[in-house]
Amino acid sequence: MDMKPIGPMMREHRLIERMIAAMRRELERIDDSGETDPVFVESAVDFFRTYGDRTHHGKEEEIYFRDLANKDLEPGLRKTMEELIEEHVYARGKVRALREANERYASGERDALGEITSLLADLVEFYPVHIEKEDKRFFFPTQEYFSREEQALMLAEFERFDAQMIHSKYMEVVSRYEEL
Numbered sequence: 001m002d003m004k005p006i007g008p009m010m011r012e013h014r015l016i017e018r019m020i021a022a023m024r025r026e027l028e029r030i031d032d033s034g035e036t037d038p039v040f041v042e043s044a045v046d047f048f049r050t051y052g053d054r055t056h057h058g059k060e061e062e063i064y065f066r067d068l069a070n071k072d073l074e075p076g077l078r079k080t081m082e083e084l085i086e087e088h089v090y091a092r093g094k095v096r097a098l099r100e101a102n103e104r105y106a107s108g109e110r111d112a113l114g115e116i117t118s119l120l121a122d123l124v125e126f127y128p129v130h131i132e133k134e135d136k137r138f139f140f141p142t143q144e145y146f147s148r149e150e151q152a153l154m155l156a157e158f159e160r161f162d163a164q165m166i167h168s169k170y171m172e173v174v175s176r177y178e179e180l
């Protein structure tokens with residue numbers, strides 16, 4: 001079991017990296033074939049919305065960064081935290097644009113392929129850099145601001161946060177069909 005909250009956040013980075021690798025392979029397929037698989041792109045969008053953003057950035061921003069903001073954080077680390085939040089906004093915007101371009105592509109607008117390709121490339125380029133910044137330059141120095149007890153409480157909050165995620169995800173799925 002993880003003793004520290006940065007454990008689960010770093011483990012989630014490893015899954016995000018695997019999705020990024022799959023997207024890199026999709027970019028190669030697009031290059032070879034001149035077409036993309038909209039079902040794959042839709043899965044990638046769902047991964048980044050539900051897992052990357054709500055589950056992962058959610059724990060970072062709504063729990064870890066929230067608690068860190070109350071500490072007397074060294075200015076360099078505070079600046080990095082602000083950059084990380086801006087980077088999450090950037091990623092969210094790219095994923096939203098990818099979803100829209102993919103919907104157009106799936107409904108027959110083949111012109112949307114160029115946009116899909118460039119958005120996939122943006123995300124493939126962005127995430128490894130963002131993750132490295134957190135893993136190598138942010139999580140280790142910032143966890144020092146928390147006592148063992150604070151870390152244990154935060155881990156428990158992470159678990160509660162994750163536990164409601166699957167329910168909220170599928171409530172959203174059902175609600176979407178109720179609106180149709």
Ligand SMILES: [Fe+2]
Nearest residue numbers: 057060084134
């Ligand atoms: Fe992040």
Ligand SMILES: [Fe+2]
Nearest residue numbers: 013060131134
């Ligand atoms: Fe992260």
